Amino acid sequence: MPNKAHVRTKINGEEIEFLCEPRQSLLECLRDIAGLTGTKEGCNDGNCGSCTVVFDGRIVPSCLVLGVEAQGREITTIEGIAEGNLLHPIQQAFLESAALQCGVCTPGFIVAAKALLDQEPDPSEERVRLWLANNLCRCTGYDKIIRAVMDAAAKRREEVPA
Amino acid sequence: MKWFDYQAPQSVGEAAALLAEHGERARILAGGTDLLVQMRAGRREPSLIVDVKNIPELTGIHWDTGQGLTLGAAVPCYQIAADSRVREAYPSLVEVASLIGGTQIQGRASIGGNLCNSAPSADAVPLLIALSASCKITGPNGERIVAVEDFCTGPGQNVLGRGELLVSLHFPAPRPSQGARYLRFIPRNEMDIAVVGAGVSVVLNDGHFESARVALSAVAPTPVFVREAGDALAGQPVNDESIARAAALAKQAARPISDMRGTIEYRRHLCEVLTRRALQEAVARARK
Secondary structure, eight states, X not given: XXXXXXXXXXXXXXXXXXXXXXXXXXXXXXXXXXXXXXXXXXXXXXXXXXXEEEETTEEEEGGGSXXXXXXXXXXXXXXXXXXXXXXXXXXXXXXXXXXXSSOSSHHHHHHHHHHHHHHOSSOOHHHHHHHGGGOOOSSSOSHHHHHHHHHHHHHHHHHSOO | OOOOEEEOOSSHHHHHHHHHHHGGGEEEESSOTTXXXXXHTTSOOOSEEEEOTTOHHHHOEEEETTTEEEEETTOBHHHHHHOHHHHHHOHHHHHHHTTSSOHHHHTTOXXXXXXXXXXXXXXXXXXXXXXXXXXXXXXXXXXXXXXXXXXXEETTEESOOTTOEEEEXXXXXXXXXXXXXXXXXXXXXXXXXXXXXXXXXXXXXXXXXXXXXXXEESSSSSOEEOHHHHHHHTTOBSSHHHHHHHHHHHHHHOOOOOBTTBOHHHXXXXXXXXXXXXXXXXXXXXXX
């Protein structure tokens, strides 16, 4: 059996080190080694977006990244979205719009939506829908999710005028 | 997934040496959006993964007004779509980089990987052929250049031999009055595998086609370069008749199968429709 790999990385602003098998995905490393179970496993083949994390500034499906690839990179998970005890405006909007039911897809949607609003504060509804096409939800029918993202974007623009 | 070793070489030479030593037991990892899915499904069981994303030649985008574009084989789609030089010179390439998978997949998937995965339905490949792109391949016997239309040899198969890797794709600088377009048919709005795809490029001169290239996907065991369709346009006036003749030739060149995505007849019909529309849109772009 090959040796485990030693990985040094930054997750949610914190330097961490772990040992993993090369075959373990970043998703498995986050959940089973780092104990960050907010990131969810859905399809495990890149279709559903439940395991979305920010990897060096870009959203990726963490099921299609190997844990060993995290060496020297920076990762943000759903646990890194709220500011202390204060929910992020997107998280707040999801609660207020009831944009979740079972909740498995929610962390992926929030991480992906935040990445969009960070780079485009005023996206059209079409843009939001297309950006989130890689995130599947089998409960809500999407409308409430899209509305929550649009509401959060509007609220953020009020708070931080361009 | 079964146990495997992981190596992330820093140079093309180091990668080629690892690939030569391990042969069929090694696989190259770029974005992993095809490879890791295939490994989980048990379709591939490599004992060594060679991650090529630390190799500068595979991760860079180089643009030269005279020489054209050199695109590292592992550059992820989102980086291609965000590059202002690529957006300016090859808008059709930006479109393709923006329609493979969804946002998260585009954060990982590369155009080089799309080509090396060698699926008959690969979205990028017809456009690469239409744009006259060529592959820079390095291996134990040095470097060689292969035209993209000669790269794929069957479903999931290509010309890469033991120890060889795709380093970069080269695109000639666009000509004045050149336009290109890739269109695919899918029953959804996004995130789907093409039923048929058509990539075209045209160069116009004084109301005539100076040259044109047409290629198709998902209608044969490999992407198809329909040389005769482009040849039929060369020297012809730009009008509905000449475009219709080229589209008919594309339909004739298709050798599709029937499967869950479409029947032979339906796919052949789509070849004609998509080639015609792609040519019309490429002409409109060339006139701008």
